[in-house]
Amino acid sequence: MAKKKKGNVELVALKCEECGRRNYTTQKNRKNITAKLEFSKYCKFDRKHTLHKETKVK
Numbered sequence: 001m002a003k004k005k006k007g008n009v010e011l012v013a014l015k016c017e018e019c020g021r022r023n024y025t026t027q028k029n030r031k032n033i034t035a036k037l038e039f040s041k042y043c044k045f046d047r048k049h050t051l052h053k054e055t056k057v058k
């Protein structure tokens, strides 16, 4: 059974600041987290860790 999506949890994409690709998606609870998400993650296109910032999935 698929769970229904709750209103406060939002699916966001993490966009590489170096090449602009959306390499990751994550879930964010808008109730708990109001700031923009930023992670240092591995970008396979740049072949190194880069800063990934939250952006819209679509």
Ligand SMILES: [Zn+2]
Pocket: 016, 017, 018, 019, 020, 021, 043, 044, 045, 046, 050
């Ligand atoms: Zn990149």
